[in-house]
Amino acid sequence: MVRSIPGVLTVTEPTGPNVPVIFDSPHSGADYPDDFGSILPLSALRVTEDAFVDQLYAAAPENGAVLLAALFPRCFVDPNRSSVDLDPSSLDGPWPEPLVPSEKTLHLGSGLIWCTCYPDIPMYDRKFTVAEVRRRIDTFYKPYHAAVVGAIEAAHQQFSQAWHVNCHSMPSFSTAKSPEGPGNERPEFVLGDRDGTTADPEFTALVRETLAGFGYEVTVNDPYKGAELVRAYSNPSAGRHSLQIEIKRALYMNETTIQPNAGFEALRANITRLVEVICAYAASKT
């Protein structure tokens, strides 16, 4: 069964016997709201999407897992950031609670509300109204987070454990928006468990070894450690595990035209095998 909040998210429930596994794709959304108000054309905004990542993990429900996908674009409001990761100087008035802007907000323009697109192009010629930022948080960000934590808690309640896989893709080369600057080629997969703090090391190792066994180059916590969605709800000692998986986009898409490439089906077949391994692992632990 698929539940959806139009323009916000879809939740696809398991069709096979339940296992306590949740896959979420927070950055594959491409429903651009009418009140976005960016000065850039859609083609410039779309390169920020983790395009088609939800489709790569489409086998999750038939293997007993929940699959969540955001429908709104990550450059409109980014669910993988803290809700207080905002620059007060980008707003046209006072914010009603303390803000904690991150380095990504202050120096790279890619905090909760993105201000620049790849490689480093301003998205707006104005400040944000407090009301529009509040709407982005209340109407898009909060329901997405509520769905993720709701699915994790439902699995944990039933099985006393939950494995959450936070699914992304990354530009094949770093850009001017990357902390280290442009031009570095990415590995094929980067796993992030925030230096071993968000998932049992055994689970991270299982995913790394499975992907390496398919022949992929895999790194762990380098250059991506995982961000808000793996941090917020994980607690490995209490049986709540969250792991971020980043896929190099050249493996499956043309990064300029935002179209699947000839590698898409082969990658999807391997992701399906990964999903099967993860779900079998979770089932063996319950």
Ligand SMILES: [Zn+2]
């Ligand atoms: Zn992403």
